[in-house]
Amino acid sequence: MKHILDGNAPDQQHMQCDLCIVGAGPAGITLATEMAKSGLHIVVVESGQNAVNNNIQALNNVQSTGKTFRPNFINRLRMLGGTSNLWPGRCMPLEPIDFSSRAWIAHSGWPISYEEYAQYLPKAAKILGIADSQADAKNLAMPSVAIPIDLNTFSIKLAVWAKSPLRFAKKLNKRWASLSNISLVTGFTAFDYSFNKSATTLEQIHCRSLSNKTLSIRASRFVLCSGGIENARILLIAKQQNPNATFATDNIGRFFMDHPRAVKGEIRLNKGVNWGEFLGHPVAGGIKQMGIGLSAQVQQQQQLLNSYICLEPRANVVVAKSYDTAVQTVKQLMSKGHTSNRLDLTSFGLITGMVYQLTPKEILPNWLYCIYCWLRSFLKEHKRDLVIINQCEQLPNPDSRITLSNKTDTFGNPIASIHWQMSNAEIKSIQAIHQALGAWLKEQGLGELKTSVTDIQEPDFDEASHHIGTTRMSNEPQSGVVDSNLKLHGISNLYVCGSSVFTTSGSGNPTWSIVAFALRLANHLGKS
Numbered sequence: 001m002k003h004i005l006d007g008n009a010p011d012q013q014h015m016q017c018d019l020c021i022v023g024a025g026p027a028g029i030t031l032a033t034e035m036a037k038s039g040l041h042i043v044v045v046e047s048g049q050n051a052v053n054n055n056i057q058a059l060n061n062v063q064s065t066g067k068t069f070r071p072n073f074i075n076r077l078r079m080l081g082g083t084s085n086l087w088p089g090r091c092m093p094l095e096p097i098d099f100s101s102r103a104w105i106a107h108s109g110w111p112i113s114y115e116e117y118a119q120y121l122p123k124a125a126k127i128l129g130i131a132d133s134q135a136d137a138k139n140l141a142m143p144s145v146a147i148p149i150d151l152n153t154f155s156i157k158l159a160v161w162a163k164s165p166l167r168f169a170k171k172l173n174k175r176w177a178s179l180s181n182i183s184l185v186t187g188f189t190a191f192d193y194s195f196n197k198s199a200t201t202l203e204q205i206h207c208r209s210l211s212n213k214t215l216s217i218r219a220s221r222f223v224l225c226s227g228g229i230e231n232a233r234i235l236l237i238a239k240q241q242n243p244n245a246t247f248a249t250d251n252i253g254r255f256f257m258d259h260p261r262a263v264k265g266e267i268r269l270n271k272g273v274n275w276g277e278f279l280g281h282p283v284a285g286g287i288k289q290m291g292i293g294l295s296a297q298v299q300q301q302q303q304l305l306n307s308y309i310c311l312e313p314r315a316n317v318v319v320a321k322s323y324d325t326a327v328q329t330v331k332q333l334m335s336k337g338h339t340s341n342r343l344d345l346t347s348f349g350l351i352t353g354m355v356y357q358l359t360p361k362e363i364l365p366n367w368l369y370c371i372y373c374w375l376r377s378f379l380k381e382h383k384r385d386l387v388i389i390n391q392c393e394q395l396p397n398p399d400s401r402i403t404l405s406n407k408t409d410t411f412g413n414p415i416a417s418i419h420w421q422m423s424n425a426e427i428k429s430i431q432a433i434h435q436a437l438g439a440w441l442k443e444q445g446l447g448e449l450k451t452s453v454t455d456i457q458e459p460d461f462d463e464a465s466h467h468i469g470t471t472r473m474s475n476e477p478q479s480g481v482v483d484s485n486l487k488l489h490g491i492s493n494l495y496v497c498g499s500s501v502f503t504t505s506g507s508g509n510p511t512w513s514i515v516a517f518a519l520r521l522a523n524h525l526g527k528s
């Protein structure tokens with residue numbers, strides 16, 4: 001691997017390669033690693049470096065004109081390894097219903113089948129260090145449910161964590177060292193795009209470093225792996241610079257989705273009821289936690305989105321305060337990337353909000369979490385007061401979108417303007433889960449739902465740092481941006497990878513799927 005740093009690169013460099021990948025987060029690193037086997041010369045160009053640089057991070061600045069994002073919260077990172085330097089590693093796959101065309105959800109239905117996608121999940125799981133295959137994950141879920149859930153009404157959602165979250169850049173250093181056909185360029189940001197005369201082929205991209213050095217990269221094929229917001233922003237900028245380019249213009253940036261998330265609602269279990277599985281526990285290779293959604297049948301009957309809830313123990317004020325201090329200490333001792341400088345605790349007025357953000361399974365090293373769970377199993381009285389974490393699938397809405405702002409970044413390019421919208425459909429789907437769960441708990445004599453479903457309102461929901469749908473996959477350019485092989489409609493050699501290509505959002509965390517799609521794209525590019 002040849003590594004060019006901006007500090008030592010001469011000015012006005014030119015590179016030529018077979019494949020140029022823009023962005024070295026989970027998508028870009030997975031794609032490059034997989035493509036390396038083809039023997040092609042690959043250049044990976046990454047804006048960030050080995051450590052956080054505030055001036056580079058400022059290139060991520062956005063203007064928000066819709067539902068606001070959490071203040072003081074870093075929701076993506078410009079650094080080698082991308083946002084995987086922050087993530088706590090919660091992994092969930094998309095589900096068959098997410099791929100289907102649902103008559104009650106406009107713009108639903110992917111151009112590929114669930115089976116086509118699912119074949120890449122086991123290999124993606126291996127890369128992430130989570131349960132070996134989806135089948136394993138399913139087996140893990142079902143037998144240990146102490147309380148039999150009515151699967152006609154509900155569906156079990158399984159989240160898994162590896163023993164420690166994969167920091168892609170660390171893995172890269174080991175794996176790329178022996179690969180001579182990958183050139184890694186860090187500290188250079190792609191900012192200008194040149195197409196051929198008919199504007200049907202991207203010929204070269206121009207990159208710039210903060211010290212104003214320039215680099216042009218010519219390639220046979222390009223792949224944008226720059227994250228769900230930047231993928232759209234780059235294409236909008238490229239279109240602005242090349243007004244006669246024929247690519248799927250009007251859909252770029254539209255259908256922006258996240259997984260709106262709210263800590264709202266409480267359950268009080270009856271004495272003796274143990275719902276430990278729902279609070280998460282260690283399994284071979286990591287941690288699992290079960291959540292609860294509604295079955296596909298009920299979603300269809302009631303015309304709902306595929307949302308779900310999960311549960312955490314409710315903490316009292318004193319416990320929460322000492323927990324906060326303990327977390328800060330652990331954070332410093334363990335140098336856990338996902339908690340350092342990513343959130344400002346003073347912005348959480350609600351203890352329940354804080355408990356969600358900082359659950360032990362996402363903070364503690366795995367060995368300590370195992371001890372914590374082991375000690376928990378000796379409690380005479382099981383935890384009876386639980387808070388509900390609501391996680392939504394979003395309605396694909398063309399008016400929830402990214403456009404270009406009038407404000408510019410340090411390279412003179414417009415920053416992204418994000419108009420994020422939620423709708424009643426998201427709220428209604430969560431209310432339906434609460435309603436069904438409340439009725440079922442009562443009927444089974446297990447406990448009660450302590451809050452009213454009508455209490456749940458849009459202001460309760462925050463974003464989850466999952467940026468989805470802005471370069472969506474579709475068969476036709478009229479309904480999307482990339483085709484089923486992730487190639488931009490209308491351009492012969494430009495591909496996009498990451499959660500921006502998801503046609504619908506599902507409600508599970510996206511990175512397992514991002515890695516699966518990067519493997520699928522590598523398979524396609526390797527053949528063609």
Ligand SMILES: Cc1cc2nc3c(=O)[nH]c(=O)nc-3n(C[C@H](O)[C@H](O)[C@H](O)COP(=O)(O)OP(=O)(O)OC[C@H]3O[C@@H](n4cnc5c(N)ncnc54)[C@H](O)[C@@H]3O)c2cc1C
Pocket residue numbers: 022023024025026027028045046047048074075076077078079080081082083084086087088089090091092188189190191225226227228230234338342464465466497498499509510511512514
């Ligand atoms: C706090 C937090 C917690 C999260 N928790 C989870 C979780 O538990 N589970 C989960 O599945 N997901 C989680 N996520 C989301 C997860 O991190 C992302 O889904 C994942 O990192 C996306 O991978 P990516 O490669 O598509 O994009 P990124 O990781 O964002 O990487 C994109 C890279 O492209 C580079 N780049 C951008 N523009 C340019 C340009 N013009 N030129 C050159 N380089 C460029 C960036 O610097 C960056 O390194 C979390 C995110 C955050 C912020």
